[in-house]
Amino acid sequence: MAIVKMNEFSLFAFDSVKEDLLHELQKFEYVHFTNLGVDETLSELGLKNVRVPESLMEIDDDINNVSYAISVLSKFHIKPKGIKAMQEGVKTYTFNELEEQALSIEYKEILGEVDTLWKRMESLKLEKEKAKARLSELKPWKSLDVSISEINGFSKAEIFTGTVPKKLKERFSEEMTGFENTYYEVVEEDKDNLYVVAMSYGEEVEKALDSLRNTSFSKVIIQGEEKPAQEMEKNNKRIEELNSQMGDVEKSIREMTPEIPRLELVYDYLSNKKLRTAAAENFLSTENVDVIKGYIPTDKADEFENNIRDRLQNIYYMEMKEAERDSDDTPILLKNSNFAKAFESLTGMYSMPKYSEVDPTPLLAPFYLAFFGMMAADVGYGLIMLIGTLFVLNKFNLKENTRLFVKFFYYLSFSVIVWGFLYGSLFGGIIPLPGLFEPAEDYNTLLILSIIFGLIHIYFALAIKAYVLIHNGKVKDALFDVGLWYLALTGAIVYLLNIVVTLPEIVKTISLVVMIVGMVGIVLTGGRDAEGLGGKIGGGIYSLYGMSGYVGDFVSYSRLMALGLAGGFIAGAVNMMAGMVAGSGVLGFIGAIIIFIFGQTFNLGLTLLGAYVHAIRLIFVEFFGKFYEGGGKRFSGFRSKPKYINLK
Amino acid sequence: MIFTEFIVSNGGVFFGGLGIAIAVFLSGIGSAIGIGIVGQAASGLIIEEPDKFGRSLVLQLLPGTQGLYGFVIGLLVLGQLDAGMSLAHGMYLMAACMPIGFVGWQSAIAQGKVAAAGISILAKNEEHSTKGIIYSVMVETYALLAFVISLILVNAVSF
Numbered sequence: 001m002a003i004v005k006m007n008e009f010s011l012f013a014f015d016s017v018k019e020d021l022l023h024e025l026q027k028f029e030y031v032h033f034t035n036l037g038v039d040e041t042l043s044e045l046g047l048k049n050v051r052v053p054e055s056l057m058e059i060d061d062d063i064n065n066v067s068y069a070i071s072v073l074s075k076f077h078i079k080p081k082g083i084k085a086m087q088e089g090v091k092t093y094t095f096n097e098l099e100e101q102a103l104s105i106e107y108k109e110i111l112g113e114v115d116t117l118w119k120r121m122e123s124l125k126l127e128k129e130k131a132k133a134r135l136s137e138l139k140p141w142k143s144l145d146v147s148i149s150e151i152n153g154f155s156k157a158e159i160f161t162g163t164v165p166k167k168l169k170e171r172f173s174e175e176m177t178g179f180e181n182t183y184y185e186v187v188e189e190d191k192d193n194l195y196v197v198a199m200s201y202g203e204e205v206e207k208a209l210d211s212l213r214n215t216s217f218s219k220v221i222i223q224g225e226e227k228p229a230q231e232m233e234k235n236n237k238r239i240e241e242l243n244s245q246m247g248d249v250e251k252s253i254r255e256m257t258p259e260i261p262r263l264e265l266v267y268d269y270l271s272n273k274k275l276r277t278a279a280a281e282n283f284l285s286t287e288n289v290d291v292i293k294g295y296i297p298t299d300k301a302d303e304f305e306n307n308i309r310d311r312l313q314n315i316y317y318m319e320m321k322e323a324e325r326d327s328d329d330t331p332i333l334l335k336n337s338n339f340a341k342a343f344e345s346l347t348g349m350y351s352m353p354k355y356s357e358v359d360p361t362p363l364l365a366p367f368y369l370a371f372f373g374m375m376a377a378d379v380g381y382g383l384i385m386l387i388g389t390l391f392v393l394n395k396f397n398l399k400e401n402t403r404l405f406v407k408f409f410y411y412l413s414f415s416v417i418v419w420g421f422l423y424g425s426l427f428g429g430i431i432p433l434p435g436l437f438e439p440a441e442d443y444n445t446l447l448i449l450s451i452i453f454g455l456i457h458i459y460f461a462l463a464i465k466a467y468v469l470i471h472n473g474k475v476k477d478a479l480f481d482v483g484l485w486y487l488a489l490t491g492a493i494v495y496l497l498n499i500v501v502t503l504p505e506i507v508k509t510i511s512l513v514v515m516i517v518g519m520v521g522i523v524l525t526g527g528r529d530a531e532g533l534g535g536k537i538g539g540g541i542y543s544l545y546g547m548s549g550y551v552g553d554f555v556s557y558s559r560l561m562a563l564g565l566a567g568g569f570i571a572g573a574v575n576m577m578a579g580m581v582a583g584s585g586v587l588g589f590i591g592a593i594i595i596f597i598f599g600q601t602f603n604l605g606l607t608l609l610g611a612y613v614h615a616i617r618l619i620f621v622e623f624f625g626k627f628y629e630g631g632g633k634r635f636s637g638f639r640s641k642p643k644y645i646n647l648k
Numbered sequence: 649m650i651f652t653e654f655i656v657s658n659g660g661v662f663f664g665g666l667g668i669a670i671a672v673f674l675s676g677i678g679s680a681i682g683i684g685i686v687g688q689a690a691s692g693l694i695i696e697e698p699d700k701f702g703r704s705l706v707l708q709l710l711p712g713t714q715g716l717y718g719f720v721i722g723l724l725v726l727g728q729l730d731a732g733m734s735l736a737h738g739m740y741l742m743a744a745c746m747p748i749g750f751v752g753w754q755s756a757i758a759q760g761k762v763a764a765a766g767i768s769i770l771a772k773n774e775e776h777s778t779k780g781i782i783y784s785v786m787v788e789t790y791a792l793l794a795f796v797i798s799l800i801l802v803n804a805v806s807f
Contacts, residue, residue, distance in 0.1 A: 447796070558796045559792045573720070609709060610713060
């Protein structure tokens with residue numbers, strides 16, 4: 001349906017023109033290469049893997065350096081904040097524009113400059129740290145009124161500087177008494193240590209040292225020349241100097257921040273160049289000729305061939321044929337209308353379809369839309385979504401994926417508004433609206449409605465299964481695996497309906513017969529692929545057991561009612577709380593407004609999140625479970641995903 | 649005898665109130681534990697990659713819904729509470745509160761564990777973190793079913 005038809009091509013071209021050819025193909029974009037390196041039959045024929053050129057390493061280095069420079073510059077870049085920045089958003093370039101502009105940028109110079117500046121910055125930082133450390137070392141000795149060189153300069157006397165644990169203070173003063181030629185002074189005390197200078201002369205030195213050792217004295221060598229206070233002054237000056245130098249460097253880096261967008265361009269350009277260079281890994285080659293295989297969309301085949309002919313001037317050989325339907329290797333490219341395109345992310349999240357399947361996106365979109373709305377169901381919330389998404393879509397330059405995601409919520413907002421009117425809910429009933437349902441009372445109607453939605457959803461899923469089977473020529477399978485199930489399910493549902501509503505006897509009988517026919521059919525055919533009679537019967541009975549799964553599926557749709565109600569009730573509770581405080585004067589009124597805004601915003605977020613994921617669950621488990629296999633490969637165009645720009 | 653008479657004449661409102669308490673506190677405890685589990689896992693991630701805060705917050709919120717379901721049921725029962733209600737009515741309301749109370753409690757914890765594991769998807773492969781959200785939502789189905797039953801029970805019988 002909406003899976004793009006593919007052609008498979010094999011191209012033989014001279015190795016010497018490889019780079020030109022790849023460049024041309026990258027401009028063309030819509031090429032998906034098959035990795036031939038893993039094909040053993042070809043390598044047995046003597047074809048060798050193409051050696052990836054060494055320039056790849058160089059490109060890799062460049063990419064790393066560019067992204068490093070961007071991260072350095074971004075640290076100093078004051079980003080324009082808020083709405084204005086988002087309005088500017090990302091720019092769109094064509095591939096040629098990107099190449100032209102990127103090539104005109106002397107990025108290596110910029111990189112060099114940034115690197116030098118940053119290295120200078122780092123070394124200044126290091127020096128500053130050192131000076132700070134010196135400062136804290138000197139601090140305890142600040143009140144020592146002797147220059148350090150003097151202390152170290154005695155020839156006859158010994159001087160000891162160091163620390164003694166504070167808890168040994170008394171013992172220290174005891175130990176140090178009774179000397180004649182020894183003098184000591186406690187310069188400073190902090191919470192753990194005493195900072196001590198001691199001085200001894202002649203024979204007493206050894207004894208003094210013993211006393212010091214007895215009190216866990218540990219020696220500290222004070223670095224420097226002048227008095228500690230002067231040394232500190234020097235260091236402080238140095239730090240100031242370093243600070244101003246760092247300021248200068250920072251200023252120069254800041255001046256370079258306008259280069260960021262240019263570097264970003266280079267980054268995206270280089271990523272494409274890398275992809276192009278590395279693409280050769282997919283090829284095989286003889287001595288002179290490269291063998292290239294891959295896929296292109298059928299509708300672009302002519303353009304593809306023309307491009308190659310122009311570039312290679314007829315010196316090539318190419319075979320092209322339509323891709324095989326059953327091949328799992330065929331890459332999948334989805335093409336949908338504007339509306340369904342917004343839902344492609346859901347399909348992608350589950351798995352791409354196989355080439356022989358249908359694209360489930362347009363099939364799931366209307367259901368997702370309805371389910372989401374039923375679970376969020378509030379006119380106010382819907383309007384907020386609608387206005388918000390419209391504003392973003394019109395005012396902001398977004399990346400393609402983000403834009404699609406916003407668009408997705410734009411479509412959903414309509415459903416939320418419509419269901420909001422049906423439920424008669426505006427911000428949980430702040431202004432009473434006449435609705436079709438009164439959720440708090442009609443929950444039974446809503447529950448039945450939910451199950452009916454489930455019924456439609458699942459029957460539709462089975463219909464798609466039948467369509468795919470018939471399309472692939474398996475009419476018998478369609479009859480057995482879908483037709484019989486329709487009979488069994490419909491029969492069972494109508495028959496069970498008898499319990500609740502009285503139906504004419506004839507309907508009851510017919511439904512019973514239909515159900516039994518369906519069930520017997522399922523038992524007879526369900527195990528047809530199994531081996532042996534026992535296997536066939538066992539398989540058939542097991543298939544019928546699958547019926548219990550359908551009960552679970554239908555019940556699962558009750559979440560449509562439950563989430564819609566829960567969201568509505570919570571919104572109502574917020575309003576109730578706001579109403580309680582609103583009565584008490586001006587302050588109360590302000591409080592009520594705060595409670596209302598905060599509570600409703602919280603509930604809005606929670607409701608949307610709940611609706612988003614629970615609708616996904618219904619699609620993935622209940623819907624896809626019936627017909628969808630997935631497991632296709634995504635068509636990866638010959639472009640790297642741009643990080644900073646939109647590439648057309 | 650006097651005690652039973654007291655219970656019969658005054659028990660209704662007591663059991664109704666007890667029902668509200670059960671619906672709210674059990675599911676609330678569960679959600680708090682669940683959110684706590686995810687929060688711990690998420691904090692580890694944010695140290696390295698603060699940019700992923702928004703997405704991790706979504707995962708953390710997931711086990712929080714049970715508490716809200718319990719709250720909604722509690723609120724609905726509150727609307728029926730009346731000082732003179734019969735014992736049978738009160739006990740019935742309490743029974744109606746049981747499903748969301750118990751299922752909400754345990755499912756929120758289980759959901760929290762799944763969501764915490766989802767944080768590691770977010771850490772290693774951000775593109776696919778929505779899949780972690782969906783795994784976690786699978787657990788919530790059962791809390792929803794319990795909520796639906798509690799909701800129907802609260803309104804199903806009129807006294």
